Amino acid sequence: MTLKEPVPVAPGTATGAKAEPPHRATAWPEARAAAARAGTAARAGREPRRLPLGQALGHALAEPLLALTDLPSFDTSAMDGWAVAGPGPWSVRTETPVLAGHAPAAALTDGEAVRIATGAPVPPGTTAVIRTEHSRTERTDTERTDTEPAESADRTESTERAGGVAAPGPVLHALRGVVPGQDIRPRGQECRAGDELLPAGTEVTPVVLGLAAAAGYDELPVPPRPRVEVLVLGDELLTAGLPHEGLIRDALGPMLGPWLAALGAEVLATRRIGDDAEELYAAVTGSAADLVVTTGGTAAGPVDHLHRVLDKAGATLLVDGVKVRPGHPMLLAALGGHRHLVGLPGNPLAAVSGLLTLAEPLLAALVGASPSGGRAPVLDEVHGHPYDTRLVPVVRRGEQLVPLRYNGPAMLRGIAVADGMAVVPPGGARSGQELDVLDLPWPPTSGAVPAQGACFT
Numbered sequence: 001m002t003l004k005e006p007v008p009v010a011p012g013t014a015t016g017a018k019a020e021p022p023h024r025a026t027a028w029p030e031a032r033a034a035a036a037r038a039g040t041a042a043r044a045g046r047e048p049r050r051l052p053l054g055q056a057l058g059h060a061l062a063e064p065l066l067a068l069t070d071l072p073s074f075d076t077s078a079m080d081g082w083a084v085a086g087p088g089p090w091s092v093r094t095e096t097p098v099l100a101g102h103a104p105a106a107a108l109t110d111g112e113a114v115r116i117a118t119g120a121p122v123p124p125g126t127t128a129v130i131r132t133e134h135s136r137t138e139r140t141d142t143e144r145t146d147t148e149p150a151e152s153a154d155r156t157e158s159t160e161r162a163g164g165v166a167a168p169g170p171v172l173h174a175l176r177g178v179v180p181g182q183d184i185r186p187r188g189q190e191c192r193a194g195d196e197l198l199p200a201g202t203e204v205t206p207v208v209l210g211l212a213a214a215a216g217y218d219e220l221p222v223p224p225r226p227r228v229e230v231l232v233l234g235d236e237l238l239t240a241g242l243p244h245e246g247l248i249r250d251a252l253g254p255m256l257g258p259w260l261a262a263l264g265a266e267v268l269a270t271r272r273i274g275d276d277a278e279e280l281y282a283a284v285t286g287s288a289a290d291l292v293v294t295t296g297g298t299a300a301g302p303v304d305h306l307h308r309v310l311d312k313a314g315a316t317l318l319v320d321g322v323k324v325r326p327g328h329p330m331l332l333a334a335l336g337g338h339r340h341l342v343g344l345p346g347n348p349l350a351a352v353s354g355l356l357t358l359a360e361p362l363l364a365a366l367v368g369a370s371p372s373g374g375r376a377p378v379l380d381e382v383h384g385h386p387y388d389t390r391l392v393p394v395v396r397r398g399e400q401l402v403p404l405r406y407n408g409p410a411m412l413r414g415i416a417v418a419d420g421m422a423v424v425p426p427g428g429a430r431s432g433q434e435l436d437v438l439d440l441p442w443p444p445t446s447g448a449v450p451a452q453g454a455c456f457t
């Protein structure tokens with residue numbers, strides 16, 4: 001590998017030159033934006049497919065979720081009790097109670113009441129629903145003048161005297177004031193047909209499935225999953241056993257496939273290529289993936305073939321180095337035909353940095369989603385790079401971010417227990433300063449993290 005960076009010259013030195021940024025790489029926020037733009041452009045022409053609700057979990061909505069019906073779709077009783085019309089007392093209509101899932105009962109006229117269950121359509125003319133426990137019924141039968149609890153109304157609703165002569169039905173009294181409309185969920189209370197319930201790009205969670213079903217959907221439109229292939233470069237990598245004689249375990253092959261899958265990708269394969277330029281050329285040009293992710297070989301060492309291979313393949317470098325630590329040799333290339341390649345540096349935490357900087361925004365844009373993240377204050381001062389952004393593994397402690405100790409470019413020990421990576425601007429961050437945080441696509445840690453400290457090598 002050759003040194004990519006001119007040594008910065010301090011102002012006032014013998015050369016008289018001003019201090020220059022140490023390399024001509026893309027600024028970190030612009031690199032992320034370029035990756036998102038690449039994903040958005042590649043998204044054009046990728047037709048959404050319709051998946052049954054049972055298969056749509058975890059996808060992003062390809063289109064806004066528009067209500068296919070009013071919700072509720074009819075005026076609904078919110079309580080078990082009585083549908084009443086006008087002021088009371090009411091004469092109870094002694095028909096079958098109105099139940100959920102049944103056709104609406106005949107219209108009520110002022111002074112009438114009918115038993116009704118939660119979720120049942122209120123009869124036309126209903127002005128309020130009175131909860132069972134806020135009511136009492138009274139028989140008008142001369143043999144019985146005592147009042148009875150409403151729960152036993154069914155038993156009191158005998159309309160026949162001995163001899164078959166119709167008796168007046170029971171009378172319903174309210175035990176509290178009755179407000180017009182009380183305990184009625186009016187049609188369209190939650191939404192009207194055509195209302196946007198959720199924007200495109202929303203992740204389909206279990207609740208989204210429930211809302212979609214309530215709103216009338218059997219299927220949901222989702223973008224096709226981006227197809228990704230991972231190519232792991234490096235002759236020094238072992239796939240099993242202990243490191244020995246300069247050989248080390250491949251830490252990225254086992255990590256990247258599942259990580260990319262957690263970001264919504266369909267991982268076609270993870271292939272180990274070694275340091276063979278021809279094999280790499282064949283793998284890159286022959287890949288059927290929308291996104292090829294390579295690891296290693298991004299720098300300028302004797303066996304770092306990636307730039308030469310991309311050049312030979314006619315690829316266009318959209319980002320060639322990013323002003324970020326770790327991971328500054330990362331790159332993004334357009335391969336033609338809406339296909340892209342993200343080159344992750346070989347150092348494992350540098351590869352994570354490249355994944356979050358370039359691969360995540362590109363994949364999110366390909367499916368119309370937004371990259372995850374938020375902002376939070378950092379507990380202590382964080383050392384910064386003079387010119388470049390730093391990405392630092394952090395845990396969330398309450399509202400605050402705590403940087404983790406093992407954050408060197410070759411280390412995964414910090415990020416393994418992290419909740420995300422804090423974005424530390426050039427020059428560093430003060431204690432209490434708000435920082436952007438890049439989330440990881442799995443639940444936060446329990447917070448049981450070893451003691452903190454600094455370790456930058």
Ligand SMILES: Nc1nc2c(c(=O)[nH]1)N[C@H]1C(S)=C(S)[C@@H](COP(=O)(O)OP(=O)(O)OC[C@H]3O[C@@H](n4cnc5c(N)ncnc54)[C@H](O)[C@@H]3O)O[C@H]1N2
Nearest residue numbers: 001002003004234250251252296297298299345346347350
């Ligand atoms: N002269 C220069 N040398 C280097 C520079 C530079 O600017 N000038 N940049 C350094 C930085 S920063 C990084 S990051 C690396 C990037 O190197 P490559 O992307 O070319 O990666 P490799 O050289 O292949 O590997 C670097 C390092 O990572 C280990 N590695 C590679 N793959 C894996 C893997 N799958 N699992 C675990 N570890 C892996 C590899 O053995 C090396 O130790 O370049 C610096 N050098």
Ligand code: MOO
Nearest residue numbers: 326327328350409
């Ligand atoms: O950018 Mo390198 O990632 O410092 O190791």
